[in-house]
Amino acid sequence: MHPDKEFLLKLAQGFIPEPSDEELKYLALLNRERVTRPLVMVNSSISGVVAGARETWAAIESYVAERSLDIELCESGSIGLSSEEPVVSVQMPGKTRLFFSKVKAENVHSLLDDVIHHVIPEQMLIGQLRREGQEAWPDVPFLDEIPFFSLQSRVLLEDCGIIDPFSFPEYVARGGYRAFLQTIRSQTFSEVCDLVIRSGLRGRSGGGFPTGEKWKSAFETASDQKYVICNAEESDPGAFMDRTLMEGNPYQLLEGISIAAYAIGSNRAYIYIRSEYKDAIERITRAITELRSMGLLGDNILDSGYNLQISLRKGPGAFVCGEETALIASLEGRRGMPASKPPYPTQSGYLGQPTVVNNVETLANLPLILKKGADWFRGIGLPGCTGTKIFSISGRARISGLVEVPMGTSFGTIVNEIIGGVNKGRTLKAIHVGGPTGCMIPPHMMDIPVAYENLKEVGLVMGSGGVLVMDDKTCVVNTVRYFMEYVDRQSCGKCIPCREGTRRMAEILGGITRKPADDEGQTTLERFKGVMQLEHLAAVMKDTSLCGLGQNAPSPVVSTLKYFRKEYEEHIFDRKCTSNTCSELRTWYIDVDMCTGCSICAKRCPAEAIIGTPTHPYFIVQEKCIGCGICYEVCKFTAVYYK
Amino acid sequence: MTETARINEILERFPQIKRNALIPLLQAIQDEFGYISETAIGRIGDHLSLPTSKVFGLATFYNQFSFASRGQYHITICNGSSCHMGGSGELLSEITKMLEITDGECTRDRLFSLEVQSCIGACGQSPVMAVNDKYYAGVEIKELRAIIKKYRKDASG
Numbered sequence: 001m002h003p004d005k006e007f008l009l010k011l012a013q014g015f016i017p018e019p020s021d022e023e024l025k026y027l028a029l030l031n032r033e034r035v036t037r038p039l040v041m042v043n044s045s046i047s048g049v050v051a052g053a054r055e056t057w058a059a060i061e062s063y064v065a066e067r068s069l070d071i072e073l074c075e076s077g078s079i080g081l082s083s084e085e086p087v088v089s090v091q092m093p094g095k096t097r098l099f100f101s102k103v104k105a106e107n108v109h110s111l112l113d114d115v116i117h118h119v120i121p122e123q124m125l126i127g128q129l130r131r132e133g134q135e136a137w138p139d140v141p142f143l144d145e146i147p148f149f150s151l152q153s154r155v156l157l158e159d160c161g162i163i164d165p166f167s168f169p170e171y172v173a174r175g176g177y178r179a180f181l182q183t184i185r186s187q188t189f190s191e192v193c194d195l196v197i198r199s200g201l202r203g204r205s206g207g208g209f210p211t212g213e214k215w216k217s218a219f220e221t222a223s224d225q226k227y228v229i230c231n232a233e234e235s236d237p238g239a240f241m242d243r244t245l246m247e248g249n250p251y252q253l254l255e256g257i258s259i260a261a262y263a264i265g266s267n268r269a270y271i272y273i274r275s276e277y278k279d280a281i282e283r284i285t286r287a288i289t290e291l292r293s294m295g296l297l298g299d300n301i302l303d304s305g306y307n308l309q310i311s312l313r314k315g316p317g318a319f320v321c322g323e324e325t326a327l328i329a330s331l332e333g334r335r336g337m338p339a340s341k342p343p344y345p346t347q348s349g350y351l352g353q354p355t356v357v358n359n360v361e362t363l364a365n366l367p368l369i370l371k372k373g374a375d376w377f378r379g380i381g382l383p384g385c386t387g388t389k390i391f392s393i394s395g396r397a398r399i400s401g402l403v404e405v406p407m408g409t410s411f412g413t414i415v416n417e418i419i420g421g422v423n424k425g426r427t428l429k430a431i432h433v434g435g436p437t438g439c440m441i442p443p444h445m446m447d448i449p450v451a452y453e454n455l456k457e458v459g460l461v462m463g464s465g466g467v468l469v470m471d472d473k474t475c476v477v478n479t480v481r482y483f484m485e486y487v488d489r490q491s492c493g494k495c496i497p498c499r500e501g502t503r504r505m506a507e508i509l510g511g512i513t514r515k516p517a518d519d520e521g522q523t524t525l526e527r528f529k530g531v532m533q534l535e536h537l538a539a540v541m542k543d544t545s546l547c548g549l550g551q552n553a554p555s556p557v558v559s560t561l562k563y564f565r566k567e568y569e570e571h572i573f574d575r576k577c578t579s580n581t582c583s584e585l586r587t588w589y590i591d592v593d594m595c596t597g598c599s600i601c602a603k604r605c606p607a608e609a610i611i612g613t614p615t616h617p618y619f620i621v622q623e624k625c626i627g628c629g630i631c632y633e634v635c636k637f638t639a640v641y642y643k
Numbered sequence: 644m645t646e647t648a649r650i651n652e653i654l655e656r657f658p659q660i661k662r663n664a665l666i667p668l669l670q671a672i673q674d675e676f677g678y679i680s681e682t683a684i685g686r687i688g689d690h691l692s693l694p695t696s697k698v699f700g701l702a703t704f705y706n707q708f709s710f711a712s713r714g715q716y717h718i719t720i721c722n723g724s725s726c727h728m729g730g731s732g733e734l735l736s737e738i739t740k741m742l743e744i745t746d747g748e749c750t751r752d753r754l755f756s757l758e759v760q761s762c763i764g765a766c767g768q769s770p771v772m773a774v775n776d777k778y779y780a781g782v783e784i785k786e787l788r789a790i791i792k793k794y795r796k797d798a799s800g
Contacts, residue, residue, distance in 0.1 A: 050765035050778040082767030237723035237762035275670065275707050276760065316666055316705035319761070333665040335704040394725035394766030401767060432724070468724050482727050486761070492704070583733075 030173035051085035077248020079161030080402035160248030179370035192263035199374035200386035204361035208452035226266035236435030239466035242360035246280035256363035319490035338547035381407030385451035434463020437552035439559035475581035481509035498550025594639035601631035714756035723762030729769035
């Protein structure tokens with residue numbers, strides 16, 4: 001089926017207010033309300049591929065080829081259930097679409113056999129997608145009835161995992177591009193800025209700066225060349241919402257960028273994307289090519305007199321490039337180091353011209369705001385903090401994945417109700433919000449409605465939306481040390497408080513999570529001195545660092561010292577890690593029944609802490625043990641264990 | 644084709660002598676060779692009229708660029724927060740012990756090279772590792788040993 005270009009453009013411009021029966025039929029085919037042959041969709045984004053989606057795809061292909069079936073096989077993005085991958089959905093003609101989880105290559109055979117014969121394989125089933133005009137499967141829950149989906153309000157993610165990300169016709173048939181095309185025909189630049197100010201949209205990358213105000217400032221700066229940069233760097237470990245949006249619905253982002261560019265009167269936009277995001281890069285590149293061939297990018301877009309070019313730039317990878325001035329430096333071909341503000345990028349940014357930098361999630365909101373109106377957007381969330389926010393949940397959660405909730409929803413609801421808490425038999429210890437420069441929130445603080453100001457009041461941050469769930473088998477100090485080592489590596493080195501402060505903090509935390517090699521000399525003293533200085537060091541870094549990275553770098557330490565002080569004290573005074581995560585603090589024992597007295601552990605022990613006579617069980621002298629665990633690795637009789 | 648010829652071919656794709664071509668150029672070299680050699684840095688400097696120190700200074704700033712050639716099997720380990728919690732640190736030290744390489748290095752027989760990534764983005768399947776294009780989810784130490792053994796065997800035929 002080759003969709004008619006003219007028809008699509010008419011549709012996108014809203015020139016078909018009352019479609020004829022034939023056109024309606026065609027539309028239903030395009031937006032897959034109706035399929036003429038079974039449709040099988042496999043999530044081919046990275047979370048799926050890691051879980052084995054490529055093998056699943058190959059298995060489906062060979063299944064179809066063997067039986068010479070007439071089936072449409074198609075790639076999709078992720079519906080947000082990362083821990084349930086590979087997710088496969090099947091739509092039989094006339095019926096609603098069914099979603100299945102953990103469809104490995106070996107399950108393909110039985111799954112397709114069942115579904116084609118209208119039987120439902122219960123053990124893999126997630127649910128069915130509610131859609132008008134389609135007959136529902138009996139006794140199958142709708143997706144919006146399952147707790148994971150029912151408590152969310154999926155506005156941005158609505159089409160992710162449902163549509164074919166490569167298909168422009170499908171995006172248009174679902175109402176896409178109308179917002180942009182109507183805007184460039186009927187609204188002035190400043191009207192769009194005002195509309196976005198009225199909607200209350202704020203930047204989703206952490207700072208929460210009002211998007212419309214930013215645009216207005218760039219719009220009002222006189223210059224003949226202005227730039228829009230989409231920040232798709234997303235280098236926080238544990239954050240994957242921007243990636244999922246790009247992989248699942250690239251046209252939505254491109255429409256958003258187009259709207260932003262129009263609003264500030266710019267005709268040049270860049271997408272600065274992390275070079276590791278290969279799938280997202282491929283999808284965006286293909287989408288840009290498609291838009292060019294449709295005449296929706298380029299000179300004089302559909303005779304409106306408006307020109308726009310969007311190009312993709314691969315970011316070579318640096319955490320600090322999430323900061324807008326550093327990102328601009330990187331685009332200009334320099335080291336990604338932040339500059340002091342003012343001047344703000346909206347006055348003097350890329351190549352000295354007014355530049356607006358917005359992140360993916362912010363921009364993806366725009367088509368929806370323009371389509372449904374500022375008042376609709378204001379109706380979601382809290383006054384002063386409108387709209388939804390996507391959180392990416394990872395760590396020890398029962399379900400890892402993407403959760404989109406209205407602003408003002410508490411972390412308690414997200415963690416306990418939507419993702420169902422932690423795994424069975426474990427208890428929730430804390431959640432870490434906002435990546436390496438975020439903060440740790442104990443369970444009793446999780447009832448605060450999530451909004452920029454509410455969290456700030458109690459000294460917490462929202463960050464970009466990564467949520468790391470921690471259970472009782474994880475160690476707070478160890479996690480903080482991990483983040484501090486990460487920030488230490490990623491600090492650009494321009495300002496001293498950040499460069500030296502993060503290094504010192506990582507060293508101090510490293511000292512706490514290790515046993516001192518001996519009690520003599522400086523080591524013990526250094527441990528105590530370091531800990532006493534942590535808080536002071538944190539305050540200095542916060543006050544004197546140049547950019548957000550350095551200012552927020554100590555916040556994991558500050559928040560954990562406040563809420564998990566006991567755990568620090570255990571590590572320092574008792575030299576004990578209750579969760580046994582800090583491997584160098586483990587206490588090792590030798591099982592007398594298992595030990596054969598081969599003496600290999602005693603020979604390899606670097607601290608000479610193992611004593612005994614050959615052929616008799618050996619013994620570890622705890623006072624000498626430095627906890628390196630070599631005895632455990634060399635023992636052939638599994639006689640060494642830790643408590 | 645010799646290395647210099649291949650480098651020249653890439654340089655021809657960037658006729659504009661502008662500073663903002665530097666990163667795309669380095670990326671093209673990295674994609675072609677898998678690493679950035681001293682020769683390449685010198686040639687890029689000549690092409691863009693930049694001192695070698697500036698080119699090298701920029702390249703070392705970013706995580707994407709590596710300066711050692713890749714092995715036949717390029718191991719990528721995710722060290723994101725979720726994978727760290729799942730035990731990626733132990734996997735790393737196991738690899739270092741088995742192959743005697745750390746991040747950005749290659750074994751002397753050019754068989755294995757190691758790269759640590761900050762987050763692959765598949766946090767639901769932690770810990771994640773990849774060998775060339777093949778991903779492994781939920782890897783444990785035992786499995787890791789078997790994987791490396793398997794590739795060793797493949798290489799020796």
